[in-house]
Amino acid sequence: MDTNPPYLTDKSINAFIGLALAEDIGLGDHSSLGSIPEFSTNQAHLISNSDGLIAGIELAKKIFEYADDGLTLEFFKEDGDLIENGDIAFNVTGNSRSILSAERLVLNCMQRMSAIATYTNYLCSLISGTHTKLLDTRKTTPLFRLPEKWAVLIGGGINHRFGLYDMIMLKDNHIDFAGGIKKAITGMLTYLEHNNLELDIEIEVRSLAELDEVLKVGYVKRILLDNMLPSDIRKAVQMIGGSFETEASGGITESNISEIAEAGPDYISVGALTHSYKSMDMSIKAV
Numbered sequence: 001m002d003t004n005p006p007y008l009t010d011k012s013i014n015a016f017i018g019l020a021l022a023e024d025i026g027l028g029d030h031s032s033l034g035s036i037p038e039f040s041t042n043q044a045h046l047i048s049n050s051d052g053l054i055a056g057i058e059l060a061k062k063i064f065e066y067a068d069d070g071l072t073l074e075f076f077k078e079d080g081d082l083i084e085n086g087d088i089a090f091n092v093t094g095n096s097r098s099i100l101s102a103e104r105l106v107l108n109c110m111q112r113m114s115a116i117a118t119y120t121n122y123l124c125s126l127i128s129g130t131h132t133k134l135l136d137t138r139k140t141t142p143l144f145r146l147p148e149k150w151a152v153l154i155g156g157g158i159n160h161r162f163g164l165y166d167m168i169m170l171k172d173n174h175i176d177f178a179g180g181i182k183k184a185i186t187g188m189l190t191y192l193e194h195n196n197l198e199l200d201i202e203i204e205v206r207s208l209a210e211l212d213e214v215l216k217v218g219y220v221k222r223i224l225l226d227n228m229l230p231s232d233i234r235k236a237v238q239m240i241g242g243s244f245e246t247e248a249s250g251g252i253t254e255s256n257i258s259e260i261a262e263a264g265p266d267y268i269s270v271g272a273l274t275h276s277y278k279s280m281d282m283s284i285k286a287v
Contacts, residue, residue, distance in 0.1 A: 007162045016146050017066045020105050032097045040096040046089045049281035054083040055117035055154040056110035063106050068098035079154045103284050111279040113151035120155025120273050127261035132268055135160045139271035148274040168201040181213040211236050226250045233263040
């Protein structure tokens with residue numbers, strides 16, 4: 001697992017937290033300001049109301065510290081640990097207003113991240129007997145991509161590109177708009193050279209005929225096999241013969257992911273990891 005992806009820095013995490021807290025608190029947490037004395041202190045804990053893989057522990061720590069560095073945290077779980085209904089993940093002690101101001105953001109992140117990590121871990125288990133690795137996609141919630149992709153890592157998956165800027169992916173529309181596979185690749189090579197950029201190129205193919213075109217041109221790192229049957233994926237992997245990385249994508253489900261992995265691609269990308277999860281049930285309660 002890539003534990004230090006380039007997007008996961010203190011700067012990027014704090015930027016996310018700052019925007020998220022500003023969205024929630026706005027001009028002030030009036031409910032707490034009006035009902036709780038300024039210097040009141042209390043303790044609360046996060047309790048899981050369901051089973052799964054927990055994720056977001058490190059982010060929760062950073063959120064509470066951002067909200068009030070005087071808060072004290074005691075953790076009983078780490079990111080990636082199994083958690084069961086009724087388990088307590090952590091205690092937080094300190095200023096009551098600060099705890100309440102950060103509470104919802106912590107829950108929003110951890111409920112979603114834990115669901116993603118749990119599902120990622122499950123799909124990884126379905127392909128564990130193969131060499132194929134599980135990838136996420138850019139099908140993420142706007143402005144919530146950082147926690148979602150972080151959760152995929154915690155669940156045992158691998159991050160695909162973070163955005164449009166850190167890897168070249170020539171998909172069907174790029175190819176069609178460019179006028180074909182050869183024009184799309186050669187145009188991209190010219191662009192990268194003129195702009196002094198060193199970025200990996202991935203290209204999508206929709207058929208074995210398109211794959212043959214790519215193999216004649218070359219200059220890519222990875223070939224995405226889009227919506228292909230396992231039998232065609234197996235043929236494609238044989239045609240490529242290890243010259244380029246391979247990625248299967250499109251129409252991947254729990255029922256067919258094992259068969260697709262057994263066809264031999266290096267990677268399988270699944271958008272459902274970050275666009276179709278159901279948040280895990282958790283709550284933060286006063287002790």
